[in-house]
Amino acid sequence: MIKRSVLLGLGIVSLLLGMAGIVLPLLPTVPFVLLAGFCFARSSPELHRWLHQHPWFAQALCDWHQQRGLRLPLKRRALVMTIASFSLSIWLVSVLWLKLFLAIICLILVAFLWRLPVVANAGKSSVYDPE
Template identity: 50%
Template sequence: MALKRGFYLVCGLCSLALGLLGIPLPILPTVPFILLAAFCFARSSDRLHHWLMTHPWFSEALNDWDKNRGIRKGLKKKAYVVSGLSFGVSIAVVPLLWVKVMLVCCAIGLGFYLWRIPELED
């Protein structure tokens, strides 16, 4: 059992680190990694799970996801805008055509993923 908890703890910490890196980096998504961190911490560390679920940056969105399996309309619009701007700048800056095509495909995939998430009223 300790090995399983250790595995979830390491996965949770890595997911949290990637999620935090995703805040300033345009390609790396934040929300899936923070959700994965919450999932892993729930199975490994009550203290870290409580910290993440009450953190001022993430608590509202995590609790909405936990209770209603959706995100607020305003947060979803922000995700569309920030993702679109990030991908747009990245596509404009990158000189290689194959990378531009890959970025467009990633942007479409992310847009489709966000579109499928149920919206909650603000």
Template identity: 50%
Template sequence: MVIKRGLYLICGLCSLALGLLGIPLPILPTVPFILLAAFCFARSSERLHQWLMNHPWFSEALADWDKKRAIRKGLKRKAYIVSGLSFAVSIALVPLIWVKVMLVCCAIGLGLYLRQIPELED
């Protein structure tokens, strides 16, 4: 049990770090990493889970997801815009055609996933 909690803690910390990096870097999505961090912290560290759930930047979105399994319309719109811009820039900069095709497929997959998430009014 200790090893499992340790793995969840490490995964949560790595996810939190990637989520925080995703705030200034458009190539990394913030929300999925923060959701994963909350999931991992809930299984490894009550203190870190409470800190994340009460953090001023993330608490509202995490509470919406936890209680209603939905995100606010404005947050979803931002996710579409930032992800779209990030994929567009990446596709424009990558010289290899197979990587461009892979990026287009990933962008379509992300768009379809975001589309199926229920929305809450702002």
């Protein structure tokens, strides 16, 4: 019961951070939404189903679950936004060690995104059914 509550809370916080990441340059959206999906799968079938049917997230989650990849436009957007947001952050920060830390995190995230497979864009594919 406690584990379920913790996962539900973590999933909600993760989803809120992911949604904030849509408009805030420092927060990535995709990792937080994937984490929310993971947490909801283990804590709330209703929220898991809702997330997988949401117009903003359904296709990307479906692609991730079925093929462990992203469609090319989403992958490009994620790479561009990651590089842009980290570049802005590195430029704004005045502490050298923090600039280096941000640069290392950026390189790790870009390498992760770069290595993700590209899913063929065959129009609107079926939505992932978590059950």
